[in-house]
Amino acid sequence: MSLALGPTAQLALPLQCAGWQRFVKCAEKCTDMLLPSREVDFAAFIQSVTFCIIITGFYGVDPGTLSPVDVAFMTSALNHHSDGILRQTPHYPGELYAMRERVCRWVGGERASQALETILPAYESMWRLAAVTLAYANGNQHMHNAFLDFSENPTQRQFRSFKVKNTRPSVEAIINEVLRLHPPVQRIARKSRHPLWKRIFYPAQEIADVEAVHRSCVYGTRLETFDAMRFHPQHERPVEMQLLAFGHGGLSCVAEEWAPMATALIVAKIMDRVDDAFDARMYRNTRTGWDGWAVRKKEKGRDS
């Protein structure tokens, strides 16, 4: 995916109830802290909130100690880093040093290297999943309401419950459908398992195209259409096969169980605080396709 991570890049994700409640508080604080009263760039805002929630939620950093300027520096450096990987250009060492210096300050020297290895894949996938979900829910009253219910009652039960007598999707189904159509990691790679003598005839790596698999008929009909109800168990052809968005087998993402609900929470808290009025064009490139998108803080006492 990105930085070369060892199998030790594990962390105690706040899955337990108390941990989850603290994570909810972090999400609220970070959203409020980074939302100015004027209109603000959509992608930059989602990136800052996501980064802030990761660093405060995973590492117990107090949101009040993060300066928005440092947060903006980190998101921009992480974006450069991901661009560098895509274009296969090395990272600018000064920037890497400056990132490490900030992370050391927030989480302490011993945890800094491991923290950076976790922050990057978490940030890169979660901000884009959050952004695309917000884009789909924008202007759709049912999806909007499902997220507002989840913001008010952020429990696993609420996350999973289908709405309006099972005719409208749950937050979980919406997130699954976004992951199906726009998996943040589009390809996964494995070392080729051909016997040694055959290896000169085959590439060293085998690549699975996650995006293409997700548009295959195992996932039902009208595969290019956003239809979160395909994940309902009583749908005419319910989706039985698991998504590949978190990879597969022993090397699959460590946050597979946790990240969908955590990202949904980010979306829910943002939706609760901003006006439902972004630019309505939706681009296929979920890293760079957000030019012209903006969000505005909700006026007090008015729900959109």
Ligand code: HEM
């Ligand atoms: C929307 C959320 C996320 C998606 C879609 C996602 C997806 C993926 C995928 C596809 C892989 C490669 C798996 C394979 O090769 O089979 C991966 C690896 C990984 N993910 Fe995630 N991930 C997400 C969130 C997170 C979060 C929140 C964390 C941190 C807690 C995380 C940490 C990692 C790590 C450490 C690896 C292995 C190292 C690497 O390849 O960079 N991911 N993820």
